[in-house]
Amino acid sequence: MVLDLVRMNKILEVRIADRLAVVQPGVVYADLQGRLGRDGFFFPPDPASGKVATLGGNVATNAGGIKGAKYGTTKDYVLGLEVVLPDGRVLRTGSNCMKSVSGYDLTHLFVGSEGTLGVITEIRLKINPLPRARSTAVAAFDRLQDAGRAVSQIMQSGIVPSVCEILDRRAIALLRERTGADLPAVAAVILAETDGYTPEETRFQLEQLVAVFQGSRAVQIRTAATDEEAERLWSARKALGSVIMRSRLNFLVEDVTVPMSRITALLEGIAAIALKYKLDFVTFGHAGDGNLHPHVFYDGSDRAQVEKVQAAVTELFQLTCALGGTLSGEHGIGLDKAPFMGLEHEAVALETMRSLKQLFDPQGLLNPGKMGLEA
Amino acid sequence: MVLDLVRMNKILEVRIADRLAVVQPGVVYADLQGRLGRDGFFFPPDPASGKVATLGGNVATNAGGIKGAKYGTTKDYVLGLEVVLPDGRVLRTGSNCMKSVSGYDLTHLFVGSEGTLGVITEIRLKINPLPRARSTAVAAFDRLQDAGRAVSQIMQSGIVPSVCEILDRRAIALLRERTGADLPAVAAVILAETDGYTPEETRFQLEQLVAVFQGSRAVQIRTAATDEEAERLWSARKALGSVIMRSRLNFLVEDVTVPMSRITALLEGIAAIALKYKLDFVTFGHAGDGNLHPHVFYDGSDRAQVEKVQAAVTELFQLTCALGGTLSGEHGIGLDKAPFMGLEHEAVALETMRSLKQLFDPQGLLNPGKMGLEA
Numbered sequence: 166m167v168l169d170l171v172r173m174n175k176i177l178e179v180r181i182a183d184r185l186a187v188v189q190p191g192v193v194y195a196d197l198q199g200r201l202g203r204d205g206f207f208f209p210p211d212p213a214s215g216k217v218a219t220l221g222g223n224v225a226t227n228a229g230g231i232k233g234a235k236y237g238t239t240k241d242y243v244l245g246l247e248v249v250l251p252d253g254r255v256l257r258t259g260s261n262c263m264k265s266v267s268g269y270d271l272t273h274l275f276v277g278s279e280g281t282l283g284v285i286t287e288i289r290l291k292i293n294p295l296p297r298a299r300s301t302a303v304a305a306f307d308r309l310q311d312a313g314r315a316v317s318q319i320m321q322s323g324i325v326p327s328v329c330e331i332l333d334r335r336a337i338a339l340l341r342e343r344t345g346a347d348l349p350a351v352a353a354v355i356l357a358e359t360d361g362y363t364p365e366e367t368r369f370q371l372e373q374l375v376a377v378f379q380g381s382r383a384v385q386i387r388t389a390a391t392d393e394e395a396e397r398l399w400s401a402r403k404a405l406g407s408v409i410m411r412s413r414l415n416f417l418v419e420d421v422t423v424p425m426s427r428i429t430a431l432l433e434g435i436a437a438i439a440l441k442y443k444l445d446f447v448t449f450g451h452a453g454d455g456n457l458h459p460h461v462f463y464d465g466s467d468r469a470q471v472e473k474v475q476a477a478v479t480e481l482f483q484l485t486c487a488l489g490g491t492l493s494g495e496h497g498i499g500l501d502k503a504p505f506m507g508l509e510h511e512a513v514a515l516e517t518m519r520s521l522k523q524l525f526d527p528q529g530l531l532n533p534g535k536m537g538l539e540a
Numbered sequence: 541m542v543l544d545l546v547r548m549n550k551i552l553e554v555r556i557a558d559r560l561a562v563v564q565p566g567v568v569y570a571d572l573q574g575r576l577g578r579d580g581f582f583f584p585p586d587p588a589s590g591k592v593a594t595l596g597g598n599v600a601t602n603a604g605g606i607k608g609a610k611y612g613t614t615k616d617y618v619l620g621l622e623v624v625l626p627d628g629r630v631l632r633t634g635s636n637c638m639k640s641v642s643g644y645d646l647t648h649l650f651v652g653s654e655g656t657l658g659v660i661t662e663i664r665l666k667i668n669p670l671p672r673a674r675s676t677a678v679a680a681f682d683r684l685q686d687a688g689r690a691v692s693q694i695m696q697s698g699i700v701p702s703v704c705e706i707l708d709r710r711a712i713a714l715l716r717e718r719t720g721a722d723l724p725a726v727a728a729v730i731l732a733e734t735d736g737y738t739p740e741e742t743r744f745q746l747e748q749l750v751a752v753f754q755g756s757r758a759v760q761i762r763t764a765a766t767d768e769e770a771e772r773l774w775s776a777r778k779a780l781g782s783v784i785m786r787s788r789l790n791f792l793v794e795d796v797t798v799p800m801s802r803i804t805a806l807l808e809g810i811a812a813i814a815l816k817y818k819l820d821f822v823t824f825g826h827a828g829d830g831n832l833h834p835h836v837f838y839d840g841s842d843r844a845q846v847e848k849v850q851a852a853v854t855e856l857f858q859l860t861c862a863l864g865g866t867l868s869g870e871h872g873i874g875l876d877k878a879p880f881m882g883l884e885h886e887a888v889a890l891e892t893m894r895s896l897k898q899l900f901d902p903q904g905l906l907n908p909g910k911m912g913l914e915a
Contacts, residue, residue, distance in 0.1 A: 263829035273648035366741035
């Protein structure tokens with residue numbers, strides 16, 4: 166049997182009254198959103214790469230995205246899976262129901278397992294109604310600590326923003342240079358969005374966030390009065406990915422994640438590592454769930470630089486784990502981070518993961534080496 | 541080593557800025573809510589038994605409750621666990637972060653595993669800010685189909701109520717008889733609550749629900765203008781449990797769950813089973829996530845009645861599974877439902893569950909017989 170997953174790209178069922186969508190793994194995220202949007206619904210975990218990301222990939226990596234602070238990640242929406250096991254048996258997990266406690270949760274064993282336990286061939290997703298109102302604010306900070314404190318205080322304010330992104334000085338500089346973005350040359354910028362059903366609701370939430378920014382010494386705060394203004398505020402953040410892609414240097418993107426109160430410590434640590442190794446780090450990410458994406462630029466033909474990058478990234482992982490964090494918030498472990506699993510997980514956890522790999526795939530047929538869990 | 545889980549009742553850490561609470565398994569749900577409430581936060585999956593339910597139990601059974609439609613169940617809030625495995629090793633799963641994709645999701649293997657894989661000794665929970673406004677409505681329906689259609693249409697309306705409870709004719713009659721509740725003698729009543737940050741937001745949502753009720757031939761709709769009125773509307777529903785407990789008959793409570801569009805079919809099927817076996821069924825539950833609790837009353841000293849109840853419950857499970865449902869939405873399988881697992885799960889799923897039980901607990905030391913997964 167040959168499974169051509171990319172061609173398995175049908176939306177099999179959309180059952181709005183049951184808050185359920187059933188899709189094949191090759192369906193592209195944006196195509197599902199388009200279909201659900203016709204009924205006023207959406208699948209919340211929005212990866213920045215939604216125009217190309219397939220839902221099979223999203224499930225296999227438990228993809229996150231910019232709305233994680235309020236809406237969680239892919240795992241929070243997977244109700245059930247069809248999986249082909251390495252021995253050819255077809256396993257159906259979960260149910261069509263919003264709630265089920267009937268035997269072990271096999272579904273979540275496969276979500277985020279990076280294709281190492283089975284091949285996902287069908288996905289049942291819980292879907293949500295689209296919010297009907299949004300408000301946006303951008304705050305600029307002269308000191309990293311002030312931005313980090315603002316993130317912590319947002320979390321304590323009782324407001325959960327639908328988006329809470331942070332950009333560091335280098336990310337801001339890159340956008341100013343390459344896109345002429347209308348951002349001040351500061352240490353950090355936070356972009357926040359609130360959502361809900363009514364404009365009163367989203368404005369109420371935004372006012373609380375603005376009060377936090379004011380109390381955290383923001384040097385500039387802008388709020389969008391219209392959708393067009395909001396779009397302008399967001400355009401800079403959205404351009405970052407392609408600006409980086411167009412760079413003539415090689416780059417490595419990391420995905421370290423810490424409890425939200427440690428965001429400042431992580432940002433300061435990244436700056437210290439960049440200084441120590443004389444490397445160019447551009448950092449931005451989803452501050453609302455503690456997930457940062459440091460991008461390290463280097464010349465791949467320069468062996469000394471490649472080695473420096475490796476040493477710097479090792480320090481980054483050590484720092485993250487020392488701060489109570491995780492190696493990956495949404496990108497996964499793959500091959501690159503496999504050697505670092507021991508920094509985050511105790512021996513018993515790694516032994517347990519290895520025994521699961523052995524149970525499901527004793528011959529090591531699936532995605533060899535990924536996560537480093539082979540016997 | 542002896543683990544006295546009930547005495548392990550300390551709230552170890554509350555880290556509001558990190559949206560995190562760390563507790564021992566013996567902490568009672570209401571005690572955690574009290575502690576979190578001081579900071580304006582809560583742990584959303586509210587079991588009706590929160591005054592006595594321990595968090596260890598909530599996690600082991602993946603407890604749900606009346607707020608599931610909007611807030612999900614316990615599994616959606618467990619970030620990590622400490623578990624003592626049957627061989628005495630201590631396993632720490634998950635992380636302190638809102639997001640992590642770093643190896644297999646061991647956490648959710650234990651959530652809902654009913655103590656059959658390991659003994660949970662510490663729990664890390666994600667917590668949410670408390671909503672600041674609420675609105676309540678009660679709608680009465682002369683026909684079951686109209687109430688069922690209202691539930692489906694609420695789901696399609698784009699509004700997710702924080703609570704959406706349904707009571708059938710027998711539940712209403714019981715309340716009218718025993719508590720003098722101010723409810724009309726109708727086929728079904730739906731109680732709904734919306735929540736948010738502002739009164740405008742909750743009223744906006746409630747207006748959409750009221751429009752659905754009007755379009756579904758509700759014969760009476762009441763909305764609460766004040767907290768006191770809301771409390772009066774809710775008091776009848778809250779009294780149901782104790783009214784049933786005080787019954788002089790024995791009763792069995794089930795926990796069947798279906799996709800929301802099948803609620804009418806399930807309610808009609810329950811009425812037909814009650815008629816066929818001449819048994820008294822009182823049914824109410826969490827319509828917003830398709831989870832109903834039929835209570836069957838019987839005289840435990842009457843052998844013929846006990847056998848009738850067994851036959852009726854078997855039919856109830858067959859009906860539920862035929863409707864695409866699950867044996868249990870929030871109570872779990874335990875011993876009683878173990879023989880019915882094959883109605884819901886295919887052979888490969890049961891084999892996979894058995895192999896996990898074998899992997900973690902080869903000697904069958906933990907909670908023998910629960911879920912029926914021993915070799």
